[in-house]
């Protein structure tokens with residue numbers, strides 16, 4: 001696949017700091033707000049947001065399948081309704097306008113000043129309106145660790161796990177933008193010594209280090225999307241902190257699964273990195289022949305992606321502590337398989353649906369994606385640089401996730417959530 005905007009040789013006439021997550025090869029999409037102006041669709045290069053509403057009004061997005069309403073709005077959904085072909089053309093056009101090989105825009109300083117917005121004056125909003133959120137459980141190490149902690153190390157993976165991309169339907173209303181403070185949830189829990197449940201604050205508040213992908217408009221109810229077709233239905237990815245209350249979860253989840261321990265907040269990073277931008281970082285996935293997977297889950301080519309992921313706890317007024325370093329490549333099931341499985345029964349998906357990866361844990365200690373695993377259910381507290389310990393999240397802590405892909409001198413980053 002030859003996507004013009006991915007050319008590693010491209011250079012931009014905008015100044016880009018070294019090790020920026022946003023070189024000209026990224027061109028992510030998000031929603032910006034500047035004081036006194038309406039929210040709008042934007043992209044980003046270096047430390048500048050690119051105002052796509054202004055770019056459109058000035059005529060630089062002519063002869064593309066978009067209208068002003070697609071950019072003069074507070075969600076990306078309208079733009080995403082133009083599908084993969086449309087957004088690919090848009091990304092290629094933005095890349096061209098800002099590359100050193102073209103000066104159509106650059107030579108109009110008056111236009112440049114309208115289009116480029118310093119990130120220092122920008123507030124990032126929730127990028128996508130999501131009506132349905134599905135959370136998978138696709139990292140083998142995470143599923144194994146949780147199986148060890150709650151059941152039996154000899155039978156840690158349940159019999160279905162290597163046959164089905166296990167998932168559940170989450171809650172879309174509590175998907176929030178990065179930076180929103182969340183309240184420690186209250187609920188029913190069963191302390192070890194209690195014979196009946198008690199009501200109170202969750203003491204085992206946790207994060208889940210995940211990525212999320214967002215879909216284009218799918219097929220009608222009753223149709224399915226194959227692993228082969230899935231690429232055309234996936235818009236892009238973001239970082240995702242799927243907050244969890246382990247004590248509430250532990251009591252409520254039998255027999256129907258996660259509920260109030262999971263639905264109080266899921267936090268998404270503001271820039272959606274397109275799957276197009278991530279194509280150069282595709283890698284092979286694990287062999288799936290023991291047991292052999294069913295034909296509808298088989299796929300061709302490399303569908304896994306190498307994305308380095310860090311999760312950090314920053315105490316109130318304290319310094320950042322990296323508590324886990326994982327990678328999206330540790331997924332057993334890839335996005336194409338997840339989407340094929342999700343729709344194989346005829347379930348329809350809509351533009352903007354969110355699909356969480358599930359907590360992503362790597363194969364060794366130090367690579368785990370939740371405090372549940374990092375502190376091994378509270379038995380191995382994490383030692384912080386200020387001398388305190390963490391088994392789970394304390395009041396005032398900020399949880400930060402960062403991620404990027406890197407190859408051939410090009411770094412495509414997600415920023416942070």
Ligand code: CA
Nearest residue numbers: 135208242358
């Ligand atoms: Ca999750």
